[in-house]
Amino acid sequence: MTDQAPAAPVESPDIPGKPIAASRTTLSHIMTHNDTNLLGTVHGGVIMKLVDDAAGAVAGRHSGGPAVTASMDEMAFLEPVRVGDLVHVKAQVNWAGRTSMEIGVRVLAERWNESTPATQVGSAYLVFAAVDADGKPRRVPPVIPETERDRRRGQEAQIRRTHRLARRRAIMELREKRAADGIED
Numbered sequence: 001m002t003d004q005a006p007a008a009p010v011e012s013p014d015i016p017g018k019p020i021a022a023s024r025t026t027l028s029h030i031m032t033h034n035d036t037n038l039l040g041t042v043h044g045g046v047i048m049k050l051v052d053d054a055a056g057a058v059a060g061r062h063s064g065g066p067a068v069t070a071s072m073d074e075m076a077f078l079e080p081v082r083v084g085d086l087v088h089v090k091a092q093v094n095w096a097g098r099t100s101m102e103i104g105v106r107v108l109a110e111r112w113n114e115s116t117p118a119t120q121v122g123s124a125y126l127v128f129a130a131v132d133a134d135g136k137p138r139r140v141p142p143v144i145p146e147t148e149r150d151r152r153r154g155q156e157a158q159i160r161r162t163h164r165l166a167r168r169r170a171i172m173e174l175r176e177k178r179a180a181d182g183i184e185d
């Protein structure tokens with residue numbers, strides 16, 4: 001945790017910004033018996049793969065090329081998903097840094113053969129890094145928010161980034177200190 005203010009939006013003056021709508025993506029899939037866990041409901045890993053796939057499509061579209069998953073956090077499973085559910089995975093870019101992007105994902109489910117409204121069953125935030133042909137990080141376009149909701153999501157993404165970086169730094173500092181003190185695991 002940190003008491004630092006969220007980082008200011010990163011300017012990439014030589015790369016034109018892209019509106020969020022240009023890369024927003026929905027991936028839909030009907031759940032079958034192949035997708036279940038031992039309890040008979042859909043395996044969380046099946047949902048996570050769809051989440052990663054949809055977020056990867058957004059990252060690729062926003063950055064205009066290959067992008068890899070750097071981290072996935074705050075994956076929440078709110079309701080069980082069942083065989084026969086039509087699952088919609090909706091993903092959009094919330095924030096872009098120099099070479100990384102945060103993608104926000106909402107997971108909705110409805111019965112495949114009923115006209116009842118879909119309910120939200122999960123959500124996640126992922127960080128993708130855009131990479132070049134050698135797998136090295138490359139610059140990404142700034143995000144152009146279009147609505148107040150987009151602006152709020154961008155502000156919240158910066159808070160999450162501040163905490164991710166602070167947590168990583170604190171853990172590295174602890175490990176370095178233990179190593180310097182000669183403590184072995």
Ligand SMILES: CC(C)(COP(=O)(O)OP(=O)(O)OC[C@H]1O[C@@H](n2cnc3c(N)ncnc32)[C@H](O)[C@@H]1OP(=O)(O)O)[C@@H](O)C(=O)NCCC(=O)NCCS
Nearest residue numbers: 068069070071096097098099100101127129131135137164
């Ligand atoms: C992600 C990866 C490209 C980062 O490479 P790196 O040499 O550490 O490069 P950097 O430290 O400059 O990080 C690049 C960007 O990613 C961000 N990043 C890196 N690791 C991160 C993490 N664990 N969580 C959040 N953001 C991360 C950095 O903050 C930086 O963002 P910025 O440029 O917008 O500030 C590299 O670690 C990698 O290739 N990982 C494997 C990815 C992969 O194979 N994913 C699929 C798994 S099956």
